[in-house]
Amino acid sequence: MPFTPPDAHRTRPVLRGSFGMVAATHWLASASAQSVLERGGTAIDAAVSAAFVLHVVEPHLNGPGGDLSLIYSTADDPGPHVVSGQGPTPEGATIEHFRREGLDLVPGAGALAATVPGGVPSWLMLLAEHGTWELRGVFEHAIHYARNGHPLLPSAARTIATVQELFTEHWPTSRDQWLVDGEPPEPDSIVTNEAYARTLERLLAAGDEAAAPLGDSTAGREARILGALDAWRSGFVAEAIERFVATPHRHSTGGDHAGVLRASDLAAFTPAVEEATTLAFRGVTVAKTGAWGQGPVLLQTLAILDTFDDEHLDPSTELGVHTITEALKLALADRDAYYGDPGPDEQPVPLDVLLSPEYARERAALIGPEASTEFRPGRVPGRTAFLPPLVEEHASPTSGRAGTGEPTVRVTGETRGDTCHVDVVDRFGTMVSATPSGGWLQSSPTIPELGFCLGTRLQMSWLDESSPSRLRPGRRPRTTLSPTMLLVDGRAAEALGTPGGDQQDQWQLLYLLRTIVGGYDPQQAIDAPMFHTTHLAGSFWPRTWEPAGLVVETRLGADVLDGLARRGHRITRAGDWALGRLSMVGVDPATGLLRAAATSRGSQGYAAGR
Numbered sequence: 001m002p003f004t005p006p007d008a009h010r011t012r013p014v015l016r017g018s019f020g021m022v023a024a025t026h027w028l029a030s031a032s033a034q035s036v037l038e039r040g041g042t043a044i045d046a047a048v049s050a051a052f053v054l055h056v057v058e059p060h061l062n063g064p065g066g067d068l069s070l071i072y073s074t075a076d077d078p079g080p081h082v083v084s085g086q087g088p089t090p091e092g093a094t095i096e097h098f099r100r101e102g103l104d105l106v107p108g109a110g111a112l113a114a115t116v117p118g119g120v121p122s123w124l125m126l127l128a129e130h131g132t133w134e135l136r137g138v139f140e141h142a143i144h145y146a147r148n149g150h151p152l153l154p155s156a157a158r159t160i161a162t163v164q165e166l167f168t169e170h171w172p173t174s175r176d177q178w179l180v181d182g183e184p185p186e187p188d189s190i191v192t193n194e195a196y197a198r199t200l201e202r203l204l205a206a207g208d209e210a211a212a213p214l215g216d217s218t219a220g221r222e223a224r225i226l227g228a229l230d231a232w233r234s235g236f237v238a239e240a241i242e243r244f245v246a247t248p249h250r251h252s253t254g255g256d257h258a259g260v261l262r263a264s265d266l267a268a269f270t271p272a273v274e275e276a277t278t279l280a281f282r283g284v285t286v287a288k289t290g291a292w293g294q295g296p297v298l299l300q301t302l303a304i305l306d307t308f309d310d311e312h313l314d315p316s317t318e319l320g321v322h323t324i325t326e327a328l329k330l331a332l333a334d335r336d337a338y339y340g341d342p343g344p345d346e347q348p349v350p351l352d353v354l355l356s357p358e359y360a361r362e363r364a365a366l367i368g369p370e371a372s373t374e375f376r377p378g379r380v381p382g383r384t385a386f387l388p389p390l391v392e393e394h395a396s397p398t399s400g401r402a403g404t405g406e407p408t409v410r411v412t413g414e415t416r417g418d419t420c421h422v423d424v425v426d427r428f429g430t431m432v433s434a435t436p437s438g439g440w441l442q443s444s445p446t447i448p449e450l451g452f453c454l455g456t457r458l459q460m461s462w463l464d465e466s467s468p469s470r471l472r473p474g475r476r477p478r479t480t481l482s483p484t485m486l487l488v489d490g491r492a493a494e495a496l497g498t499p500g501g502d503q504q505d506q507w508q509l510l511y512l513l514r515t516i517v518g519g520y521d522p523q524q525a526i527d528a529p530m531f532h533t534t535h536l537a538g539s540f541w542p543r544t545w546e547p548a549g550l551v552v553e554t555r556l557g558a559d560v561l562d563g564l565a566r567r568g569h570r571i572t573r574a575g576d577w578a579l580g581r582l583s584m585v586g587v588d589p590a591t592g593l594l595r596a597a598a599t600s601r602g603s604q605g606y607a608a609g610r
Helices: 027-038 043-057 095-100 119-130 135-148 154-162 164-169 172-178 194-214 218-233 236-245 263-268 296-305 318-338 357-364 501-517 522-527 558-566
Strands: 015-017 020-024 067-074 077-085 272-275 277-281 284-288 422-426 431-437 484-488 491-497 531-533 549-552 570-573 583-587 594-598 606-609
Touching: 015 020, 015 606, 020 027, 020 043, 020 583, 020 594, 027 043, 027 135, 027 422, 027 606, 043 067, 043 119, 043 135, 043 194, 043 422, 043 431, 067 119, 067 484, 067 491, 077 119, 077 484, 077 491, 119 135, 119 218, 135 194, 135 218, 154 164, 164 172, 194 218, 194 236, 218 236, 218 263, 236 263, 277 296, 284 296, 296 318, 296 357, 296 501, 318 357, 318 501, 318 531, 318 549, 318 558, 422 491, 422 583, 422 594, 431 484, 431 491, 484 501, 491 501, 501 522, 501 531, 522 583, 522 594, 549 558, 558 570, 583 606
Parallel strands: 549 570
Antiparallel strands: 015 594, 020 422, 020 606, 067 077, 067 431, 077 272, 277 284, 284 484, 422 431, 484 491, 491 583, 531 549, 583 594, 594 606
């Protein structure tokens, strides 16, 4: 049976051209990246420029103190390659230290939850090794918007208003940066970040000084970028971070703690470049991060669903939603039981088993006609599945489990469902998919001389020695950041992603099923109704779950939703256009033209190109 036909009306066209394409979660990032392409830059140059603009214009979704996951492919080295911009756990962040602080979980806000900031070093490394532009040109747009201002997104204004009391009573440096005469700024008001503009200029100056003997040669370009990187890792940035976090400040737990991140932690970090983890599905190779991220969840789910006929894979029918949801529950249980970043003396995550056809068939056999309510990781020979503490929370449209990928923020600063995304493809065949996150304005106090704060990715580590994603100095916490790249005949064909925390791979799965199996074009697949399960151990503090929880866009229709409820799914209606901020770029297989698409949800993400 064919898939349900897509809505004939698209909210936007699929962009097509032969020069270059960009899609990002903010229009200023898309425009900045396209301007780099127009002036001779590559997809690498454009993506890096867009990333630093996103620090400025989506400060509630990412920042310089955060992290990223990235997949890239170049014309002469199709790869694809994964850049792990997920910084590791600081040396002082031990389970014993957190226990002495009286904590059972890593806080959701406050510098004690900070990893080494991995995003900026990763972008600079990528630019030095694979870009062509000078750093000054790449920083140009970000410095402009930080110094001259940009219209504040309504969602950013809401975030600041939510944490106004926290800023006023406990985080005075954030108060000074984000409040106007003690009050939250109005949506669309012009906001600046002069301190961050100065930080970028100081990085440029450090790069110029490091490369002065080399002039404007190719070696000089790389030396300027690496000089800026040294200033970040071992110079004024690292020193300012260490000084600032040493002072105790309020955390989401209600207590005051000092951070443990030190300049030596920043100096020791080098971004990892790895081969992607891949799975073949219906003639398409799907590339994801390793199991230090949640990316293999998408691959596991595709492997399970590949054992069913097409009738079970339509995300617009009761049978399809049920089957897809149950497959996701099984893959996400394996994520929580087995994924992590093992040390050199530990067994690797058993992806050879988890992604095998035999294992997929075993897992698929567990899917019945009713919604499961149990946490059901699979059995892997020689391994013991970690069973996380499952603290139940009933989901609702305002609980943090339903949203476009904009942050759901509590007054104490902890955040869920946050992130931004950028995809770029150029006429030379280079393609980038990146999901930057962390370092949100609400995650910890602003470091005033730098103009940004630190992230809280350590909240995704358990304070339990038996967990594969336990807190361990020097190891990466398991991240939710999860870009995707598709390959056909060994060449990059598409790059895509979305904000959304635990939901990122769930929403991307629906896109892939609709395009690869259902024949939708990219914009039709992005516009189609979305859903996700909350039957998982939440990655964000306070790490709750909702057994059989299913969050849906009501456009799925009353008959579908009623049927799902009869099967035992606990339905949360999120509104008609509420879930996901997907975007993509790629190559049209029929014409060879470049193409791009972006969601209209949230009214801020746009594709651009020609």
